Amino acid sequence: MTDYYFRFTLGQRLMHGLLALSFLGLVATGMPLRYHQAAWAVWLSHGLGGFRVMGFFHRTFALLLTLCFLLHLGQVGYRLWGRREKGILWGPDSLVPRPKDFQDFVLHLKWFLGLGPKPAFDRFTYWEKFDYWAVFWGMVIIGTSGYVLWFHAVFSRILPGWVFNVALLIHGEEALLAAGFIFTIHFFNTHLRPEKFPMDLVIFTGRVSEAELRAERPSQIDRLTSEGGLTSLKTDAPPLWMRNFGRILGGLTVAIGLLLFFLILLAVLRA
């Protein structure tokens, strides 16, 4: 029987689910404004019940995403100061970039070109760290500019009005960056590339098989074997219902994301 190891906790999986839900909701209710000249934008905004309803949902999803962000910060804070897990700040279990990531990146590029072997990745690869920090930065930027626009009456007491011009521009551009990145680069890197196609279910099941772990993250499995932490991560194979749940939910998310991406692309190319 194949061994399985935990990669994501239930909390992390739920967090990703909430993140994905709120992100899709925000893109669907925000992009019609940015691409107002497109026929689909008019259709979607009217279909959702008008711009006021659309705005209501946009703000609701924004609150949900903010909640995710704050929960995450709380969790990082708890692990850092409560459980004194210094490892999350630096080292193989941290999402903070370290020299190995740059080396891995160069080696990976060489591998792309057939000039060397695939680098031995550890728990978090350089592109996963980029994903994390891109989303982190994106939430700070989009969130801040979004709240400035939402509460413009309050902010106008302390900020000059042209800040709203800048906030709207940054909000829209950063949103385009986020949507474009998630719906193409993140989807490809994690789900759609030939090794993973059509979907990496780990974010739904939380588990990876030993064979997959060894192929994808040899450094991690070697390190855990020598440190003796591997057995504590050992678990059963994900049950069928869980995998099917992941397939349906993940498939739906990817489909909606790609649809939104093509709508945006259509509007960008037509403009």
Place this chain on the structure above:
Amino acid sequence: MLGLLVLLLLWFSIQPLRAQPLAPEVCLSCHGVAGLDKARDGKKISLQVDGQAFARSLHAPLGCGACHSDASAVPHPPELKRVDCSACHAQAATDFSDSVHGKARENKDGDAPGCAGCHGSHDILRVKDPSSKVYPLNLPRTCGSCHGDPDLAKRHRIPVANAYQLYMDSIHGRALTRSGLLVAANCGSCHGAHRILPALDPNSSVHRSNVPATCGQCHAGVVRTFSAGIHGKAASDGNSKAPVCINCHTAHEIRRVDMEDWKVEIVRECGVCHAQSLRTYRDTFHGQVTSLGFTRIARCSDCHGAHEILPVSDPNSSVAPARIVETCRKCHPAANASFAKYDPHAEPANRTRNPLLFYSSRFMSGLLASVFVFFGLHTVLWAGRALLLRRRKAARSPEDREPPPAGESSPGEEEKQ
């Protein structure tokens, strides 16, 4: 042939009456007969007159001879002169001869209406008579018999082929047909009656330069504010690019200004001249929302006014520095001077006007371009490599195959166990 026979017969029977002016009954004894006709230029022309309609008409007391003066005796000449209305209606006839219809008739245009074309002939009624073809409530249908006919419009190069249809859907047309308002503008209110001139003629009541005055006959208050505004002043200075009433409201299909579709369209209409302002407006939340077709948000007129638009340099302008906060407050009650520093027509490409926006825009564009180019290449290279390896693996024999790395395949295999 039969007609001629009847004519001859009647002529003999009325011989004794020759010397006196003819009473209508005398004329009607021939012309009241159904089927009385003759041929002129190969066409059959009816000579029958509806005696009852004539008896009801405005001209009944005048008898036949007042108009058909050369038929004062029976028998009358076989070809009578055309009826000349100018003998009594001199002013109307002079006006008409100047008009587009009058000129067309001069040029032997058979479709152009003469007096009878609009007023009727033997059945002519007073304009105020509700049955008259030129009574305000009936006039559009009368004009529409030609100006609702696209073929006729094409033949005569009439610029608006469906004026009647457009008018009937307009606020004026509905006021007239649905509410029966005599004060509702009908065709004649704007174009005049007898002296209708083409819109390009500077003397026409519907020439651009005269449009405000023409609309002002009813909309006096609006025209007063319009004349004081930047558009009105430019128009009265003879600037042909300055909009007059019809440029925003259109001529025939004038709609209610509180309807959603009009409110959305008028923004685009402003943009026909103010293209740059529309473009920058569309980059703001206000402009995006109206572009999607929603109107409960600032449109051009909410800040600039509609008829009374004044330039920013005018201290009385709603967008002048002294009054801008007051204007913002119409929607944003908490607005203050700092709030009003928001630029509703900001241009990210204009460094002097919006320096911070300019640099933010540059930075964001650079960020987007570098991320997408970098990861785009990364993705293409990765996809290429992965597909190549997969093809090689498939080509190799199954024995020296590496263990499959994908998570999808392993649980699937396990299912079978």
